[in-house]
Amino acid sequence: MKMIEFFAQHWRELVPPAGVAILVTLITIPIFLAIGAWSATSQLYGGRLAKRVVNSYLAVFRGTPLLIQVFWIFYGLPLIGIRLHPIVAGILALSLNFGAYASEIVRSGLNSVAHGQHEAATMLGMTRRQSLRRVIFPQALVVSAPALANQVIELFKNTSLLGLITVAELIRGGRQLGVVTFDPMASWILVAAFYVVIAGLAAFGMRRFERRLNRALVSTGATP
Template sequence: MWIRMLVAMLAATLLLIALLSANAEYRLFMPGLLEGAVLTAEITVLGAVLAVFMALIAALAKLYGPLPIRWLSTTYIEIFRGTSALVQLFWLYFVLPQFGIFLDAFLVAVLALGLNIGAYGAEVVRGAIVSVARGQWEASIALNMSRAQMLRRIILPQAFTAMIPPWGNLFIELVKSTSLVSLITLADLTFKAQQMNQSTLKTVPVFTLVLLIYLAISLTVTIAMRLLEQRASKGLTRGRVA
């Protein structure tokens, strides 16, 4: 039911964008905004991939790594959770060049947002792993599995289902955080909107379209995560029945 409601909301949002685009006052801004939306989507997807990778590595390192690795993992998590994503963007883009390290603005956007969301995601992964019923751990030990086998075959598949809802929230936060990259000269959706607003002073049509485009992107992410959660839950249920 919830997925159908979300799909209906997405369809209504896209229909409203199409109807507004039929108006000459709104149509003028659509090509540039869609170009910015493509860049926003690219940063979102690549940032999400990096965030998931870093979260998994950091969580496992914090739980099972030797002491120096645990300290390193905890340091990463606390630094990127405890400081602003905007400051992280500025630090990578404006401060690193002072040390002779020059990074492309697009790479900085993906790194900063991916590492920021990954730090939050690491706690999601860690919490999901430790929430798996103790009996599952004991059964794995009884089957004489190594820790790697235990995690891969028993623990992580069950923890995965518990991770999906909070990861959905983090991905939505990632979508919204992409608006910050306009401050490091990237022509994303927000950057394009600001340029158009400054040159035309058409605030209402520009930011109405921007709001609807961001909503469409966020609803797409939410629907994808709900479908993934539904599929994972069904697979887990079939595994338990078998």
């Protein structure tokens, strides 16, 4: 009963930091997907220099913890004269980190498309760029969508690290609520409830998107 009263009394105080976490997630999604698509296509179809650049990027951002990357960008870049707002620094770190993992997901999706699809696009007179955009990527997206959806949910949860560079997200908001109310346990349970609800809604939305994507591709005959 006490916990319910605490939730009813204080949940509104976590709405602004939850909004910050959602905003950071929504801004980061198209950026990390673009990075993932670029790095995957560079690995598969790029020249030697492009492949080396991408492999170096992947080695760094897959081989180091996200927290270190956040610190590198927020505290390290000012050492060379580049100062970023905490939210901008956080979005950049999240985009580069999740883009590195999305690269492997997209690359696997591209490899799953039958070689005959490439040949058919070539016979129709399409350039490589046109065939990728019109034929290959839509089919690869169907295969990659579930894993990319999981990445989106992980992205939302990892916005919690940005509190360490003064971004007013959910974890930072929960810590402040615990100090004000002298009830840190109830505050953290409320924070966890926010994460569960928002992540659940995101998962539901992703599943609906996957079903619509599948129906759209089936209706056009563009199945892998």
